[in-house]
Amino acid sequence: MTTDGSTIEEDRRIVRETLSHYSGHRGALLMALLDVQYKLGYIPETTVEDAAELLDYSHPEVWGVLTFYSDFKVGKEAGHFVDVCIDTPCHVGGAREIWSALEEARKSPEGNPSFQLRRTSCPRLCSQAPLIAVDMRWHGRMTVERAREFVAGLD
Ligand code: FES
Incomplete structure (x- = not known):
């Protein structure tokens, strides 16, 4: 470790x-x-x-x-990684609200602590903003509800 x-x-x-x-x-x-x-x-x-x-x-x-390349394992502290793009197009599209919802989902007593939440800069997929990556796979046109569903499904 x-x-x-x-x-x-x-x-x-x-x-x-x-x-x-x-x-x-x-x-x-x-x-x-x-x-x-x-x-x-x-x-x-x-x-x-x-x-x-x-x-x-x-x-x-x-x-x-x-x-x-899904074979890359970035970091080794958490079981899962959730990255939130925070650059301008994603920010305008609601990245801050998505970040807050994910932080709440991770920290609340009934939340799922098995993932690490990270801010990241633009992966150049802005046409699909806002984006999050779950275990290095990007998902576009993200909403607070969909983000919550993603992390609720992590074990
Ligand atoms: S700013 Fe988020 S993908 Fe470009």
Whole structure:
């Protein structure tokens, strides 16, 4: 488990060292991320930032690869991850209300605590805003009701 600072730092050191082997090789993002997962068994969330910096990609590009391939396991603390896009088109479409409903669903005494809630930036699917991702799979035209149904179904 990644519960203490030293393990987090060590994992990040391994991520950065692994990614640096692919630096300068345009098109190697997928291989680099697979290599990270092979070494650690998961993808630390900071990998998005590190891959963007070291391999010269934008955050949405790295995020896009991680969300497109379902084999990637991002983070390892929670059983499930629910990501809410909070950039402008999703914000205008109700991301804040969706976030609040999900937070309530997770924290309330009768809620479902088995998921971790994260804010994320635009995965470039704005035509379907607002969006949430459940375990790295995006779902568009989200509503508060549908978001509640998604997380109620997680075990
Ligand atoms: S702002 Fe949410 S998908 Fe683009």
